[in-house]
Amino acid sequence: xxxxxxxxxxxxxxxxxxxxxxxxxxxxxxxxxxxxxxxxxxxxxxxxxxxxxxxxxxxxxxxxxxxxxxxxxxxxxxxxxxxxxxxxxxxxxxxxxxxxxxxxxxxxxxxxxxxxxxxxxxxxxxxxxxxxxxxxxxxxxxxxxxxxxxxxxxxxxxxxxxxxxxxxxxxxxxxxxxxxxxxxxxxxxxxxxxxxxxxxxxxxxxxxxxxxxxxxxxxxxxxxxxxxxxxxxxxxxxxxxxxxxxxxxxxxxxxxxxxxxxxxxxxxxxxxxxxxxxxxxxxxxxxxxxxxxxxxxxxxxxxxxxxxxxxxxxxxxxxxxxxxxxxxxxxxxxxxxxxxxxxxxxxxxxxxxxxxxxxxxxxxxxxxxxxxxxxxxxxxxxxxxxxx
Amino acid sequence: xxxxxxxxxxxxxxxxxxxxxxxxxxxxxxxxxxxxxxxxxxxxxxxxxxxxxxxxxxxxxxxxxxxxxxxxxxxxxxxxxxxxxxxxxxxxxxxxxxxxxxxxxxxxxxxxxxxxxxxxxxxxxxxxxxxx
Numbered sequence: 001x002x003x004x005x006x007x008x009x010x011x012x013x014x015x016x017x018x019x020x021x022x023x024x025x026x027x028x029x030x031x032x033x034x035x036x037x038x039x040x041x042x043x044x045x046x047x048x049x050x051x052x053x054x055x056x057x058x059x060x061x062x063x064x065x066x067x068x069x070x071x072x073x074x075x076x077x078x079x080x081x082x083x084x085x086x087x088x089x090x091x092x093x094x095x096x097x098x099x100x101x102x103x104x105x106x107x108x109x110x111x112x113x114x115x116x117x118x119x120x121x122x123x124x125x126x127x128x129x130x131x132x133x134x135x136x137x138x139x140x141x142x143x144x145x146x147x148x149x150x151x152x153x154x155x156x157x158x159x160x161x162x163x164x165x166x167x168x169x170x171x172x173x174x175x176x177x178x179x180x181x182x183x184x185x186x187x188x189x190x191x192x193x194x195x196x197x198x199x200x201x202x203x204x205x206x207x208x209x210x211x212x213x214x215x216x217x218x219x220x221x222x223x224x225x226x227x228x229x230x231x232x233x234x235x236x237x238x239x240x241x242x243x244x245x246x247x248x249x250x251x252x253x254x255x256x257x258x259x260x261x262x263x264x265x266x267x268x269x270x271x272x273x274x275x276x277x278x279x280x281x282x283x284x285x286x287x288x289x290x291x292x293x294x295x296x297x298x299x300x301x302x303x304x305x306x307x308x309x310x311x312x313x314x315x316x317x318x319x320x321x322x323x324x325x326x327x328x329x330x331x332x333x334x335x336x337x338x339x340x341x342x343x344x345x346x347x348x349x350x351x352x353x354x355x356x357x358x359x360x361x362x363x364x365x366x367x368x369x370x371x372x373x374x375x376x377x378x379x380x381x382x383x384x385x386x387x388x
Numbered sequence: 389x390x391x392x393x394x395x396x397x398x399x400x401x402x403x404x405x406x407x408x409x410x411x412x413x414x415x416x417x418x419x420x421x422x423x424x425x426x427x428x429x430x431x432x433x434x435x436x437x438x439x440x441x442x443x444x445x446x447x448x449x450x451x452x453x454x455x456x457x458x459x460x461x462x463x464x465x466x467x468x469x470x471x472x473x474x475x476x477x478x479x480x481x482x483x484x485x486x487x488x489x490x491x492x493x494x495x496x497x498x499x500x501x502x503x504x505x506x507x508x509x510x511x512x513x514x515x516x517x518x519x520x
Contacts, residue, residue, distance in 0.1 A: 120465035130406075133402035133403070133406075136402065137399075138485055138486045140472060144465065145472075147460035151459060151497065199462040248431045248432030248482055249480075
């Protein structure tokens, strides 16, 4: 069974807050839910399916369905880190296509900025996590587990720090137009290279922001979408996977996007060259580079050359990406950027991105998520979306 | 630029029935890995059930020699810089580790390394690698 055009995104909301010391995580989820439902023109009683991941407090949907005041007949708490919310869109579309539900609500929220969590803090790992005994003694944090992939990419393909920096430059060029973005200064390659080295070869400005906040999405049956007033965004294709260490055959030259991407393109019946706008998960510059290659926007190993000279800047380059400023400059709520990737793709397809970054007549977009650690084990999810 | 290696305080590792024989061997200066009794393939990290064929696995002593697959000197995650790395053992599996006892700025992918053991709390020894 395909989900091609079987479900539509009709509500998308990004919380404008970036620091929320006085709000609970549950409250942020509720405010995001309210925002996305209002955007769709729907209300709490219309929702019959709920999706959340590991950022949701309590026992996943069991706590949150009750807290939000929902009555549901379908729930899903798949957790693939920051990519989970793209998986949720796909699973919502599957459930709708299978007749299990009609209106699915997806929420993400968190407060890592208020809680002083960051990419150099030790990751919170349960002692029963099977990989933990073998890895925790060595000091893996978030940033160095991406840096290992960046170092290997540079070794294999000659990718340079300046090429990675171009990804931040493109994101910052877009972020200047987003009043909610955490970093609004337009940066240069030299700015990135002059910022402190965190874990070789990643500088501070190769990293995403740490922000409080959240977002939510509403996915519905096409008949319901047509009854609403918003521009309808169809789910055209989706792919998901988990990539790990391959039982010791570690290969850091590719990401899970090499698996989830082709699955999504095949279902959508489009090619990478058809995509007019791409939201690419950008926890670090290397994250975006690796996925751009693995999705087929350029040949493997040529990502460095592809992203140079503003090729990701809307109105300038061939692949406008992360026009909200992305995780690199705008927002990375709960240290999980998946929902904001979908939200900006929806804005582009609706023609509601900032006029300075709006892709002209944007009819086909891709959203790509990668959650967990690029250097060890991560979830990857690809969504292809079209304006109906 | 030089970044001399400095000892980093190491807490006791997680020890459970799946890991205890490994730590016992490390205390004796031996690096071990697990190999499948059925398909004979080694894997990493060690598991009782083979991730290739689901067979039962057994401990084998490793040579302790390997090659750096990737390395990142982590400079801003605590007071002491340290080198996180993947080392591909001569047995063919790649493990996460630290590179020690060297100028961390001179480490490179492809460099030959040999296992050594650094003391941790609770009388544990943690396998790490130093340039040959």
